[in-house]
Amino acid sequence: MVSARLGIPRDKMAVVDVRETKVVLDILVPSVEISKIIGAERPLLESISMIEGVYVFPETCIAAEGVLGLISLPPSEKRPILKPAEKIASNIKERLAKRIIVFPTGSEVEKKFIQDKNSPYIKSILEKEGFDVKIGRVLSDDPVAIRGAWRKASEEGFGFILTTGGIGAEEKDKTIEALLGLNPGACTLDIIEFRGERGTHPSGKVRIGMGTYQWSRILALPGPNTEVKIAMKEVIRGLKKGWGNQRFVKEIVLKLRNFYVPISCPKTIPRVKPKPYCG
Numbered sequence: 001m002v003s004a005r006l007g008i009p010r011d012k013m014a015v016v017d018v019r020e021t022k023v024v025l026d027i028l029v030p031s032v033e034i035s036k037i038i039g040a041e042r043p044l045l046e047s048i049s050m051i052e053g054v055y056v057f058p059e060t061c062i063a064a065e066g067v068l069g070l071i072s073l074p075p076s077e078k079r080p081i082l083k084p085a086e087k088i089a090s091n092i093k094e095r096l097a098k099r100i101i102v103f104p105t106g107s108e109v110e111k112k113f114i115q116d117k118n119s120p121y122i123k124s125i126l127e128k129e130g131f132d133v134k135i136g137r138v139l140s141d142d143p144v145a146i147r148g149a150w151r152k153a154s155e156e157g158f159g160f161i162l163t164t165g166g167i168g169a170e171e172k173d174k175t176i177e178a179l180l181g182l183n184p185g186a187c188t189l190d191i192i193e194f195r196g197e198r199g200t201h202p203s204g205k206v207r208i209g210m211g212t213y214q215w216s217r218i219l220a221l222p223g224p225n226t227e228v229k230i231a232m233k234e235v236i237r238g239l240k241k242g243w244g245n246q247r248f249v250k251e252i253v254l255k256l257r258n259f260y261v262p263i264s265c266p267k268t269i270p271r272v273k274p275k276p277y278c279g
Helices: 002-006 041-049 066-072 075-097 118-128 143-155 175-182 225-241 245-264
Strands: 013-018 023-027 099-104 132-135 160-164 187-193 205-213 216-221
Touching (some): 041 066, 118 132, 143 205, 143 216, 175 187, 175 216, 187 245, 216 245, 225 245
Parallel strands (some): 099 132
Antiparallel strands (some): 205 216
16 A cells, blocks of 8 residues: 555565554665655645555555655655756766766686677777777676676766677676576567577577666677677667667667678578567
8 A cells, every 4th residue: 555655565564563543654766756656645644544454544644754754745746856856867868878887798708718808899980979988897708797797887987888709609608697687577579599509509599689787788799899889879879869779779780780690691591570578
């Protein structure tokens, strides 16, 4: 009842103390929707009064600290508070979207067996488009470590997180696994699918993916520099036009397939419009 009013999952609220004239609730989420909090005191008390054995009197109130203290404001105050808050949030979101971090991945890059040419290239072309770009550390082929780096980047205020490498069909390629572990609803789409005997390609697929974590968007691109250059043309288009995750994935894969198909087997692979899988 309380959770429904505040838009918070039931398993994220807990009753931590009950006394004759007091009930204490603990909210176990890092953030709440301010629009559901402002002016919710009286409707919430009315809902609670419907529980058998609970009595609500005119002087009954809800005591809360921090942002939750807005619960006691009259509903008429909602719009005057929300309007400037929405503007501030929009400005922050716009600024975050301009902050991009690029992570190269893979043990071969980490051990300096191959040179990372992708990150400097990506940084250069994005900065020419007016974006603030940072090159992050090389990430190992470990989904837990990859997710940790992404979380930290999001917490540091990067609105767009770009990763190169680790999307292949080999056992060591874990970037898409990391993405789906962080955002099960992420959009993924195959560039290539291996059929028959897979050998060193157990997953059978080379695919890119794009997901969301908090206020950040995460895009997992291939590692080969030629493919990165092809993909980045679409990334820049998408950033300028405000594409959603599904559109990003679809447009990038279309271009990469058009690159691969003529090289491999143009007569056997139909040229169909790809449809990303999202969650």
